[in-house]
Amino acid sequence: MRIGVITFPGTLDDADAARAVRYAGAEAVALWHGDADLRGVDAVVVPGGFSYGDYLRAGAIARFAPVMGEVVRAVRGGLPVLGICNGFQILCEAGLLPGALLRNAGLHFVCRDQRLRVERTSTAWTGGFEAGAEIVVPVKNMDGRYTAEQSTVDELEGEGRVVFRYLGANPNGSLGDIAGISSADGRVVGLMPHPEHAIDELTGPSADGLRLFTSVLGSVLA
Amino acid sequence: MTATTHVDTVGHAAATPEVDQPYRELGLKHDEYTRIREILGRRPTDAELAMYSVMWSEHCSYKSSKVHLSYFGETTTEAMRSSMLAGIGENAGVVDIGDGWAVTFKVESHNHPSYVEPYQGAATGVGGIVRDILAMGARPLAVMDPLRFGAAEAPDTRRVLPGVVAGVGGYGNCLGLPNIGGEVVFDPSYQGNPLVNALCVGAMRVEDLHLAHASGTGNKVILFGARTGLDGIGGVSVLASDTFAGDEGGTGRKKLPSVQVGDPFTEKVLIECCLELFGAGLVVGIQDLGGAGLSCATSELASAGDGGMRVELDRVPLRAKGMTPAEILSSESQERMCAVVRPEDVEAFMDVCRRWDVIATEIGEVTDGDRLVITWHGETVVDVPPRTVAHEGPVYQRPVTRPADQTDLEADDPVVLERPHTPEALRAEILRMAASPNLASRAWVTEQYDRYVRGGTVLAQPADAGMVRIDESTGRGVAISCDCNGRYTRLDPYAGAQLALAEAYRNVAVSGARPVAVTNCLNFGSPEDPGVMWQFERAVHGLADGCATLGIPVTGGNVSFYNQTGHTPILPTPVVGVLGVIDDVRRRIPTGLGAPGDTLLLLGDTADEFGGSEWAHVVHGHLGGRPPAVDLDAERRLAGLLAGGGVSAAHDLSEGGLAQTLVEACLLSGRGARVTLPGADPFVALFSESSARVLVAVPESGTAAFTARCAEAGVPCHRLGTVEAAGALAIEGLADLPLDELRTAWEGTLPALFG
Numbered sequence: 001m002r003i004g005v006i007t008f009p010g011t012l013d014d015a016d017a018a019r020a021v022r023y024a025g026a027e028a029v030a031l032w033h034g035d036a037d038l039r040g041v042d043a044v045v046v047p048g049g050f051s052y053g054d055y056l057r058a059g060a061i062a063r064f065a066p067v068m069g070e071v072v073r074a075v076r077g078g079l080p081v082l083g084i085c086n087g088f089q090i091l092c093e094a095g096l097l098p099g100a101l102l103r104n105a106g107l108h109f110v111c112r113d114q115r116l117r118v119e120r121t122s123t124a125w126t127g128g129f130e131a132g133a134e135i136v137v138p139v140k141n142m143d144g145r146y147t148a149e150q151s152t153v154d155e156l157e158g159e160g161r162v163v164f165r166y167l168g169a170n171p172n173g174s175l176g177d178i179a180g181i182s183s184a185d186g187r188v189v190g191l192m193p194h195p196e197h198a199i200d201e202l203t204g205p206s207a208d209g210l211r212l213f214t215s216v217l218g219s220v221l222a
Numbered sequence: 223m224t225a226t227t228h229v230d231t232v233g234h235a236a237a238t239p240e241v242d243q244p245y246r247e248l249g250l251k252h253d254e255y256t257r258i259r260e261i262l263g264r265r266p267t268d269a270e271l272a273m274y275s276v277m278w279s280e281h282c283s284y285k286s287s288k289v290h291l292s293y294f295g296e297t298t299t300e301a302m303r304s305s306m307l308a309g310i311g312e313n314a315g316v317v318d319i320g321d322g323w324a325v326t327f328k329v330e331s332h333n334h335p336s337y338v339e340p341y342q343g344a345a346t347g348v349g350g351i352v353r354d355i356l357a358m359g360a361r362p363l364a365v366m367d368p369l370r371f372g373a374a375e376a377p378d379t380r381r382v383l384p385g386v387v388a389g390v391g392g393y394g395n396c397l398g399l400p401n402i403g404g405e406v407v408f409d410p411s412y413q414g415n416p417l418v419n420a421l422c423v424g425a426m427r428v429e430d431l432h433l434a435h436a437s438g439t440g441n442k443v444i445l446f447g448a449r450t451g452l453d454g455i456g457g458v459s460v461l462a463s464d465t466f467a468g469d470e471g472g473t474g475r476k477k478l479p480s481v482q483v484g485d486p487f488t489e490k491v492l493i494e495c496c497l498e499l500f501g502a503g504l505v506v507g508i509q510d511l512g513g514a515g516l517s518c519a520t521s522e523l524a525s526a527g528d529g530g531m532r533v534e535l536d537r538v539p540l541r542a543k544g545m546t547p548a549e550i551l552s553s554e555s556q557e558r559m560c561a562v563v564r565p566e567d568v569e570a571f572m573d574v575c576r577r578w579d580v581i582a583t584e585i586g587e588v589t590d591g592d593r594l595v596i597t598w599h600g601e602t603v604v605d606v607p608p609r610t611v612a613h614e615g616p617v618y619q620r621p622v623t624r625p626a627d628q629t630d631l632e633a634d635d636p637v638v639l640e641r642p643h644t645p646e647a648l649r650a651e652i653l654r655m656a657a658s659p660n661l662a663s664r665a666w667v668t669e670q671y672d673r674y675v676r677g678g679t680v681l682a683q684p685a686d687a688g689m690v691r692i693d694e695s696t697g698r699g700v701a702i703s704c705d706c707n708g709r710y711t712r713l714d715p716y717a718g719a720q721l722a723l724a725e726a727y728r729n730v731a732v733s734g735a736r737p738v739a740v741t742n743c744l745n746f747g748s749p750e751d752p753g754v755m756w757q758f759e760r761a762v763h764g765l766a767d768g769c770a771t772l773g774i775p776v777t778g779g780n781v782s783f784y785n786q787t788g789h790t791p792i793l794p795t796p797v798v799g800v801l802g803v804i805d806d807v808r809r810r811i812p813t814g815l816g817a818p819g820d821t822l823l824l825l826g827d828t829a830d831e832f833g834g835s836e837w838a839h840v841v842h843g844h845l846g847g848r849p850p851a852v853d854l855d856a857e858r859r860l861a862g863l864l865a866g867g868g869v870s871a872a873h874d875l876s877e878g879g880l881a882q883t884l885v886e887a888c889l890l891s892g893r894g895a896r897v898t899l900p901g902a903d904p905f906v907a908l909f910s911e912s913s914a915r916v917l918v919a920v921p922e923s924g925t926a927a928f929t930a931r932c933a934e935a936g937v938p939c940h941r942l943g944t945v946e947a948a949g950a951l952a953i954e955g956l957a958d959l960p961l962d963e964l965r966t967a968w969e970g971t972l973p974a975l976f977g
Contacts, residue, residue, distance in 0.1 A: 009491050009578065010396070010487050010490055012396075012490070012675050012676075013398075015676060019694075050486075050490075052487065054396075109388075109391050109395055109669075109672070111670070111671060111674070112669050138674050140395075140675075194674065197675075202691075202808060203677055203691070
């Protein structure tokens, strides 16, 4: 199993995402923003950071990178894609997920260990969780407040496409406490919290985040 | 009118010795200017004057501190030097930590810019220290920020603190470096002069160490990174107004902020680009462009090499029109590096830069002469011996006098202050202290910093020390703590500097690491004030002697003078950073209480010591008497004991004493504790700030063995009680403090002040 991890200029959590992939037992494959080539990977992680400095708008420039054209094409064929933080913002900008991420309600960057509930397990990235599981994963961002038109939110809620929800204090004012969502087919998942920073208790608050990466192994092999 | 018409060339300077130059406006004294004329045998050109004035400034030349800083070298023994791969004088000190790994770390100040423009001042402070670490050939791994502000409730603190914190976070987070610790201290003396110090630590393989020198005749000098603009030019603008007229120049010239503006995205890309260049072996020498910009980079590279250097200044990519040579040389535009590259490697070098979209320009080459020659469209505007610019600046033996009020200050013993006696009063005092601005939770600040990025953070604030893993296969890592108590240092600069060292050393030891090296950032008032110079001299001696006692070397540092408002200097603030090594980060000691049932022990002795204490400050607004006694041998025994393991968690005792340590340990662990205070006086037991003390939690089954080891090591050990699952700090015969009540007190203060 080979999982690609994209690096844009300004990507920060690519090494972490690659480590999470390895911990899950897969091979991490580095993908470069400028190459329109997915190198035959079985899944893709779009990691966190500040691609292009978040200039213009978080994710707005990265979506035009040659590699993203390939990602969009491959998603039509069912390629599992996980967007974390800036990666989630990029997937929204690329039209692979609905909605947008706005500046945090408190106007500050927020980094804290966040409790989440796993709302949907029928996705490529959450199949290994128990439905309703409560997990602890770091959240760290400036623009994490999920928003969308009410009709879109209704659709997401109605179709059970809210994958993760904040528990306890909402860190950024996200609509409906939404922390992560998926595409209709559950192959594309985006979330603001960082599962790649919760792969062991030595460097993270828990090992809960690792399960996203082990889940996708099952989903691809299945 | 073109830019070249009015340029002051070397030939023109030689022919016009009578020209009146604005050296005073540039901060040079008359005798300094005279010396420049002697060195050159003529008057300097505008560009040369710009170079000398900025390189001979206090900030760049250390002219007031040099004579004292040499004491660090005199007190460093061969044994202490044995693990140092590079020391004072390089961009940052480098220490061999074993397994082929070298670690470099340094702390620098960005105080004055941060008062003027808090966000950009703090942001570019982070950017500058990170480039220093990068210039050693290392990958930057983590940052820390010791910060000091005026009184917490003062209106201007509400302007400065949120901006500084957002700037540190905004730059560091975007750079992808975890922020693993630091300090936030409030004191009215920092009201008009906040301290924004920035520390960075990086690692490399020993063989990858890069030093800043330009060697090898014919090697090319390449400037890469951001374009050079008019930001951060500062005083040199007086030259521009003298030589230019019209829209671009003259008195109508648009003023740009003298504080530099940072672009962390450019720096992140620059870091990755540099690391790829290092990895490919394409760099002979490298220097970052920080204070004094190209003036500093070219003169230091040339001065440290074995030849001269020729630079074509008109090749420098600019972001403003009509910049003069003096401005280009002085610009402190951020995110720039200067590399020396073998001619045959230039193409490969440029390829790497292109891959990262980094602008790179060959601006000159290393020559076999001993001059730094800089031309502008073919005309020579600088022709100087580089050492006279970079390393042979003026040296001052400033007058040193013990301040007149020092004796009165020492005599003002806090023993006269009224102390609480009843259990109710002591309970209230514990809560009041926990909620006071200097002891309250720093989460409002540290939640704005990314502590997780890179996935190597093992300990971060509010832990006693920050710790990062360096080698994923072996688990080898480093721990760092930086500390200082300016109140102690005001009472006794020698002891205060040693107490700062002792605390940083203890914090590193308490995390399970072995302290190995020291850096510092010496923040003081004006060197022209003999009282300040006395504080400085005493602090340097205290720190150097302390390091000799502990057997760990100072590998580098930074001096920041002129931190004062009017004639009132800040509290003398020698921030000390200690680096420790841990063979396997899985053996780190968490900060807190350990598991329910664990035995709580207090290591070290407690005396009645309240001089400079937080209690005297919070409750009585008092500063006087003697700071706590220093016992570095006791610190060393304590560190040795902790290195032997057997501890499930620990927490250092410092400001606020045992009471504050217990409150924090309970809240960080989310557990309770049932303790009996040692000694006859509960007030002293709770709030004294005696040094060389640590709270440890030891598994019940291991308690006897641990206390036996304490006795063997000569570390006093007092059984306090046990860790409880239930949620209260219960102090026998005194108070029951539910965790929720403690949490409300401890966590509420900063959000209430700063939103």
